[in-house]
Amino acid sequence: MALRILTIAGGLGLWIVAVAGLGFQQPGTPAPILAAGYLLVAFGCVLIVLGALGTPQKYLPMPIVYLGKISYGLYIFHLLCLSVAVAAFGWLEAQSPFLRSHHALMRPAKDLVALGLIIALASASYQFFEARFLRLKERFTFVPSRRI
Numbered sequence: 001m002a003l004r005i006l007t008i009a010g011g012l013g014l015w016i017v018a019v020a021g022l023g024f025q026q027p028g029t030p031a032p033i034l035a036a037g038y039l040l041v042a043f044g045c046v047l048i049v050l051g052a053l054g055t056p057q058k059y060l061p062m063p064i065v066y067l068g069k070i071s072y073g074l075y076i077f078h079l080l081c082l083s084v085a086v087a088a089f090g091w092l093e094a095q096s097p098f099l100r101s102h103h104a105l106m107r108p109a110k111d112l113v114a115l116g117l118i119i120a121l122a123s124a125s126y127q128f129f130e131a132r133f134l135r136l137k138e139r140f141t142f143v144p145s146r147r148i
Helices: 003-020 031-052 062-071 073-095 097-101 103-140
Strands: none
Touching: 003 031, 003 073, 003 103, 031 073, 073 097
């Protein structure tokens, strides 16, 4: 269990180094820094997945389990929701000199709004669309039995 926690913490640490240490998400970042940042984030993701593989369900928080359940919708809708959040916050910043002067504070707010939109849309998609197809799948599953 300790190795699992260290592996996940190491993955998160790589993300922190990439974002806070290298600042690779800043506009105008040089290509070598950008490449190094994405490489660190990729290795961080690998460590997080390896650390989480095989974790008994009783140790997983329910919100994480739910996000796994709706993960296809998260994948499908993330770009749309990010684009909507970027456009909305761009419009807000254009309307207000105060918000324009606090651009650094707007980034986390924009990301949180985008995350909320992504989860809401993925949840609705799962509830009203995917779950119906998953129920149909059980009806058409055919497993032939062995001959005796």
